[in-house]
Amino acid sequence: MTQLSTPSASSSSAADHVEALLASYPDFPQPDILFRDLNPVFADAVAFRAIIDDLADQHRGQFDAVAGIEARGFLLAAAVGYAANAAVLAVRKGGKLPGTVLTEEYDLEYGSARLELEVGQLPAGTRVLILDDVLATGGTIAATSRLIERAGYTLTGVGVVLELTDLHGRERLGTAPVHAIMSI
Numbered sequence: 001m002t003q004l005s006t007p008s009a010s011s012s013s014a015a016d017h018v019e020a021l022l023a024s025y026p027d028f029p030q031p032d033i034l035f036r037d038l039n040p041v042f043a044d045a046v047a048f049r050a051i052i053d054d055l056a057d058q059h060r061g062q063f064d065a066v067a068g069i070e071a072r073g074f075l076l077a078a079a080v081g082y083a084a085n086a087a088v089l090a091v092r093k094g095g096k097l098p099g100t101v102l103t104e105e106y107d108l109e110y111g112s113a114r115l116e117l118e119v120g121q122l123p124a125g126t127r128v129l130i131l132d133d134v135l136a137t138g139g140t141i142a143a144t145s146r147l148i149e150r151a152g153y154t155l156t157g158v159g160v161v162l163e164l165t166d167l168h169g170r171e172r173l174g175t176a177p178v179h180a181i182m183s184i
């Protein structure tokens, strides 16, 4: 049989790990939400290394810093930043950062929220890769993109472990390449 596309070895292996370990919880944290839990992926050393390598490899050479979104994005950003010799930015929930901060309000699949970023941490024009665990409606990553651009940085990519395609979150994002290890 002819193979039409050939994913890279790390990509296919990372996706296999996510598919095998992903846990799903209906009606959590509220009715009608099917919660996708990636903690079993993070808790498996081989799977964790595979997803970190995949996220770093997909955007290699295209970023100087990674921006992790609180809280699960922090796990990814710290590891990818280390693996790629990149700086790490923490995008935090509202009210947790001192000093001068930029703020963005946004809607979630369930509820609304506020994200913040400290200003002046890196030079203007720094190339930033945004990382988070799940791309759902896209509101969280779209808000983070606005923070990155308002801070004077250049958004060069978005990486997530899991994309929930029926929520069309990708359509809310800009032109920077979006890489999802697995889409369902």
Ligand code: AMP
Residues within 6 Å of the ligand: 033, 034, 035, 036, 037, 069, 072, 107, 108, 109, 132, 133, 134, 135, 136, 137, 138, 139, 140, 141, 164, 169
């Ligand atoms: P969104 O802004 O809708 O793309 O939501 C993205 C953020 O909310 C991510 O940080 C996810 O951790 C979380 N999230 C939203 N929907 C889900 C879901 N169905 N399962 C797990 N996490 C979710």
